Amino acid sequence: MVRKKKDPGASGPVAATAVVMVLYITDSGPNSVRAVANLEAICKEHLQDNFRLEIIDVLQYPLRALADGIVVTPSLAKLFPLPTATVVGNLSDKSDVLRALGIVE
Amino acid sequence: MIEPKRGIPQYLPKNATGIQGFDELSYGGLPRNRISLLKGGPGSGKTVFALQSLVNAARQRDEPGIFVAFEERPQQIIANAAGFQWDLAALLRRKLFFMDANLSPDVVQSGEFDLRGLLAMLQAKKEEMGARWIVFDGIDVLLTLLQNPKSEIREIYRIRDWLAKNEVDAAIFTAKIDGHASAIANYGFLQFMVDCVIQFESRLDCGVAMHRIQVTKYRGSAFAKGEYPVSFGSGGMEIAGPEPAEIQQVASGERVSAGFERLDTMLGGGLFVGSSTLITGVPGTSKTTLSGKFAEAACGRGERTLFVSFDEGADRIVRNLTSVGIHLKPYLKSGLLRMYSGRTESVAAEDHLVKLKALIAEHRPLCMVIDPLSAITKAGGLAAARSVANRFIYTAKERKITVLVTAINEGDQPETEATDLQISTIADTWIHLSYLIRGGERNRALTIIKSRGTQHSNQVRELILSDAGPMLADVYTAGGEVLMGTLRWEKEHEERAKTLQRRSDFDQKRVSLELAEADTRARIKALEHDLERQRVELAAYFSDDEARMVSSSDREKSLRRIRSADLAGRATAGTATPREKPYGSNGSRKSGKKNKPEARDGS
Structure with missing residues (x-):
């Protein structure tokens, strides 16, 4: 379940290299819905098409999430570039998310 | 579930x-x-x-x-x-x-x-x-x-x-x-x-x-x-969950030795299997020695025994006990006896209990010694130690282990023990050791304060240690005071001397009485001889008299015959009968003469 977002009309500081992320959600839970929306907005604004995002529904793939060390949902894992980082929550605080992704506003 | x-x-x-x-x-x-x-x-x-x-x-x-x-x-x-x-x-x-x-x-x-x-x-x-x-x-x-x-x-x-x-x-x-x-x-x-x-x-x-x-x-x-x-x-x-409100321990009527014979006698035959015994006493009153003797006796019966000591190494205890004739080494070697020495500094009483339980589970003893149990009060609160002591006794009882524990009491009043660990109330037997100082000596005294279900002695005994092991001696009371040690020895000697004196006095008296008796007998014999002699004499006298009478009547008859006189009427009536008699019983007179010597022979 990989979605790639591409939006050429983005503005603001952008990541230098492609960012690899995994977002763990639980289907239609309010926090999950909000997290997807928030992340999409951030990507659109700061990453343009320079990212790869995988969204995993924990309800469907619980053992995968368990193996990945996920505790709560929603959780966003940045795998690349290093260092890796994890953000939990519905990603409503944009600046925290950007910092975790290595994008300095 | x-x-x-x-x-x-x-x-x-x-x-x-x-x-x-x-x-x-x-x-x-x-x-x-x-x-x-x-x-x-x-x-x-x-x-x-x-x-x-x-x-x-x-x-x-x-x-x-x-x-x-x-x-x-x-x-x-x-x-x-x-x-x-x-x-x-x-x-x-x-x-x-x-x-x-x-x-x-x-x-x-x-x-x-x-x-x-x-x-x-x-x-x-x-x-x-x-x-x-x-x-x-x-x-x-x-x-x-x-x-x-x-x-x-x-x-x-x-x-x-x-x-x-x-x-x-x-x-x-x-x-x-x-x-x-x-x-x-x-x-x-x-x-x-x-x-x-x-x-x-x-x-x-x-x-x-x-x-x-x-x-x-x-x-x-x-x-x-x-x-x-x-x-x-x-x-x-x-x-340490709540103890069951109802105590369901099976009481055994079987007894085992408390260590040595005289103590067993004092206890009415020994300790009950699965019972708990408390030995109290100030330091140096031989609590460890009695514990060691108990352990030795248990091992001697082939029973697995656990000896737990606190703050003193097992090796040292074994060595010290050897000096009073208690040999635990062979049993340690054979594995029948397990000795464990625990530290008490900063160890919570609860942890001691855990260790004790682990040791019991590991060694599965039939007899067990803790010397001294009062050591568990060293670290931590007294209330906790009391609870642990109680639970230990219950644990041992449940497993039918015959337990002997010692407790140090600082004063010399056994009653003070009650304020310390308070196990005297749950222990089945309570032996108190004390010192008696008199006559410039310090001697050990053993008293059985209680022994449940047993006709135990109420007497104080002197505990004597020698290289043959501990033993008990009777004590004397003189003027309301208990005599021990040298005083007891002196008293014993005195008693022994008195006994000897009494015996020799008695012997003397007996001999003299026997002599007197023999003397009397001899005199009786002599008198009997006299009596016999007199009887013979008397008999002889009678026979002479008869002979005389016969001859005189014969003479009278012959005289009468000669004179042909009828003087019977003139003769006194009194003489008529004796005259008749000899005539009438002429035959018997003869046999009478014959019989008399026979009777004389018999006497």
Whole structure:
């Protein structure tokens, strides 16, 4: 379940290299819905098409999430570039998310 | 599940934790399909309790469990539990799953989150391994991250609903809640929502950490109300649960030797099998010697024996006992005797009990010595030590171990012991050793203060130690004072001399009486001879007289014949009869003459 977002009309500081992320959600839970929306907005604004995002529904793939060390949902894992980082929550605080992704506003 | 105990109201099905003492005080364990909250300060034993419940469920009933660790890393928890003989490594393959639910400190939080994902993962894992127990360890850490009291309540409800839907046998939450202060805003709500709350506490009691456990809430069930001491042994946590109200120990009528014969005699034949004996006394009154003698006698009967001493090495005790003729070495070598020397400095009384129980389980003794039991009061509070002493005695009785314990009392009044460990009331036999100072000597005295079910001696005995072992000597009382040692020896000599004197006096008297008797007999003999002689003389005299009479009557007859006179009428009437008689009994007179010598011969 990989979605790639591409939006050429983005503005603001952008990541230098492609960012690899995994977002763990639980289907239609309010926090999950909000997290997807928030992340999409951030990507659109700061990453343009320079990212790869995988969204995993924990309800469907619980053992995968368990193996990945996920505790709560929603959780966003940045795998690349290093260092890796994890953000939990519905990603409503944009600046925290950007910092975790290595994008300095 | 354990069967509901008879006589105890039971509304809820329960799951036994297998933790010694807890299932008793909670009347069956944790509530089934419900949440139990373990609360308490750091290091109070919550995690051990939770993990031990899982381990027991997995090992004893083959019920797999999941441990969700919010606070510590699973590796840490596993490493910490390595001290217990739980064989976690084997369980981890199939029966026990640790979920690392630690949020790394690097994790950035941005906005609200929930536990939907976590529960989905747990559900998958639960189904995969068939888990029936779930522990959420350090749930306070997770709830604190939620940052919002409303979210906390919402997520707690989410867990509860999930647990109810998934029919988890038992769910355990642990939370650091110290007293009334809590990091969780909804601590009150959490307590309200769960069905069972168990409070853990660790506090310093006279410089030694004491662990306690108390069930503060148990919805729909009775439970033992009170704080119970917790100890940690190789098997994990152990709770000194409430003792059964009814004591069901079988009393044995069989007796064993208390060490040596005279003491057994004083005790009316020895100690009952499975009984407990207390020896009190100030230092140096030979408590250890008597203990050693008891142990030696037990080993001599071929009974496995455990000798526990405190603050003194076993080697030293064995050496010292050898000097009074008690030889334990051969039994130590053969393994019949196990000696253990414990330190008492900064060791909680509870831990001593755990060690003692472990030693009993390991050696399986029939007889046991603790010298001195009062050493367990050295560290920690007296109340705890008392409780431990009591429980030790009960434990020993349950296992039918004949126990001899010693206790030091500082004063020389046995009554002061009662204020110390207070085991004199539960001990079956109480022997008190004391010193008596008199005549410039200090001598040991042994008294049996009590011995239940026994006609025991009420007399004070002097305890004498020699290289032949301890022995008892009678004591003398003189002028209301007890004589011992040299004074007793002197008195004994005096008594012996008196006895000898009495005996010689008696002999003398007897001899003189015998002589007197012989003398009298001799005199009787002489007199008898006289008597006989006199009889003979008398008889002889009679016969002469008759002879004379016969001759005179013959003469008269012949005279009458010669004169042809009839003088019968002139003769006196008085003489007529004697005249008739000799004529009438002429024949008999002759035989009479004949008979007389015969009779004389017979006399």
